Structure formats: C-alpha cells, structure tokens
Amino acid sequence: NAGVTQTPKFQVLKTGQSMTLQCAQDMNHEYMSWYRQDPGMGLRLIHYSVGAGITDQGEVPNGYNVSRSTTEDFPLRLLSAAPSQTSVYFCASTKDGGNEQFFGPGTRLTVL
Amino acid sequence: DAKTTQPPSMDCAEGRAANLPCNHSTISGNEYVYWYRQIHSQGPQYIIHGLKNNETNEMASLIITEDRKSSTLILPHATLRDTAVYYCIVKTSGTYKYIFGTGTRLKVLA
Numbered sequence: 458n459a460g461v462t463q464t465p466k467f468q469v470l471k472t473g474q475s476m477t478l479q480c481a482q483d484m485n486h487e488y489m490s491w492y493r494q495d496p497g498m499g500l501r502l503i504h505y506s507v508g509a510g511i512t513d514q515g516e517v518p519n520g521y522n523v524s525r526s527t528t529e530d531f532p533l534r535l536l537s538a539a540p541s542q543t544s545v546y547f548c549a550s551t552k553d554g555g556n557e558q559f560f561g562p563g564t565r566l567t568v569l
Numbered sequence: 570d571a572k573t574t575q576p577p578s579m580d581c582a583e584g585r586a587a588n589l590p591c592n593h594s595t596i597s598g599n600e601y602v603y604w605y606r607q608i609h610s611q612g613p614q615y616i617i618h619g620l621k622n623n624e625t626n627e628m629a630s631l632i633i634t635e636d637r638k639s640s641t642l643i644l645p646h647a648t649l650r651d652t653a654v655y656y657c658i659v660k661t662s663g664t665y666k667y668i669f670g671t672g673t674r675l676k677v678l679a
Contacts, residue, residue: 461612488665499656499669500613507665515666547612556662558605560612 459483461561463548469567470538478533478564480548486559488551489531493517493544494563500547506531538568573657578674581651587644589673591657594638601662602633604642606653607672613656616642620662647677 464479482489490505492515502515506525520542522534531550535542545565549558574592581587593602603618617624617631619640624631630643644651656672 490665492669497671499671500667501669502666505665516668545610549612551665556603556618557615558613558667560614563610563612 461548461550461559463546463561463564465564466562467565469569470535471569472539474538475534475536476538478535478546478548478566480531480533480561481529482531482550482559483529484550484552484559485528486550486552487528489525490515490549490558491521491523491531491533492547492549493542494547495544503533503546535566540568542566543568572668573659573670575655575657575670575673577671578676580676580678581644581647583649583677583679584646587647587651587675587677589642589644589655589657589675590639591642592639593657593659596637596659597661599661600659602631602640603658603660603667604629604631605656605658605669606651607656608650608653613669616655647675649677649679651675652677 461482487508491503492500494500501517504523506512512523545563547563548561551558601620604616605613607613617629619631633640654672654674656669
C-alpha cells in the first residue's frame, strides 16, 4: 500500500491564481480530511469527508473548496490564492470514525 | 470537544523514560484521549488512545488519572528518533473533528 499520497510536494503561486492540491489513499478509508499547518502552530482542520459525495467544513474552511467523487481521492481547491494561505497542507484518512488517522507527507504552498 | 493543555517543551536523556503530561480538566464521559507526534516537518503519526483505562502498545503507554482530568504519555526508553512535537487531543470517538493545539516539543538528548 502506498498509504496517503499528496501532490505536488511544493508549489509557489501568485496572488489570485487558483490550483488544486491532490490527495489519494489506497486503504479504502471512508474518512478523509485536509489540514493546514502554519509555522510554529498545530494543525487546523479545513474540510473533511465521511464518504464519497459527503463533505463538511472544519475550523478554517474559507477560501477552500472540496469534493469527494470517489473513495480514493479528496482534492482541495484554492479558488483565488492569497498570501494568508501560505502554509503546509496535510491530507489524512481513517477507516473507522477517526481512531487512527494516516497522514500524507504534506504540500508546502507559498503564495506571493 | 474539551481543550487540552501541554507544556511547550521538554528535554529527556536518551535511554530514559520520557513522561509527557496533558491536562484536560473539562473532558466529558464519552471523550477519548489521543496522542499523535510530528517528527520534523512530516505528517503527524498516531501513537495511542484511551478512554479511562491505561493503555500500552509497542510505541508507548498512556496513563489516565482516575478522574480523567489529566493523562501522561510515557515513552519507556527514549531514543534520538523520538525527538518530535507531541500532541494530546481529546475527541469523541466516531466524530471527526480533531483539535491539535501546539503540543509539546520533546528533545531527546544524547
């Protein structure tokens, strides 16, 4: 199993650009989520999904969109990037109600 | 979900036990205590979780006080590779909103 994979590893955007961060898992996990981590801070939940076709907002959802058309994939879209979205983004998945989350390696995003 | 309080940093000598405390005085009866760690800039890694009984696995032990208002994560023989930020999280099992906080930065010294 590859586990949770994220692409790209690094990305630089200009203010106003849009992009999609990709996340995929091959463990048949129902639950997937996106976090952001700013320097010196803990992780903050952006959006999560409890299954294909079902998504919900976390602590900091503004400026981000998600969709979940398959069990495996959970992309995160930045509609119009802002410097405040410079952060490291982690995707995670879990099988059974959140007892053990498996995290991807992260995407380091810089918005100029 | 209840909030947690952890010391910002701790040191531990290599080979000794590392005891990481966490206060969660407002924990409710159906909330579990979870521990994760984050090594350098990697994604967090699950360590252990428990409700009210002490738990042990191959990585660590979790000791929860009888009133459940605090807990301690024990790494029995810390190694340099255990240097990381350790997060204590309180969450209702079956829900999905983890609140991570800023954790404890553990430094294992040679």
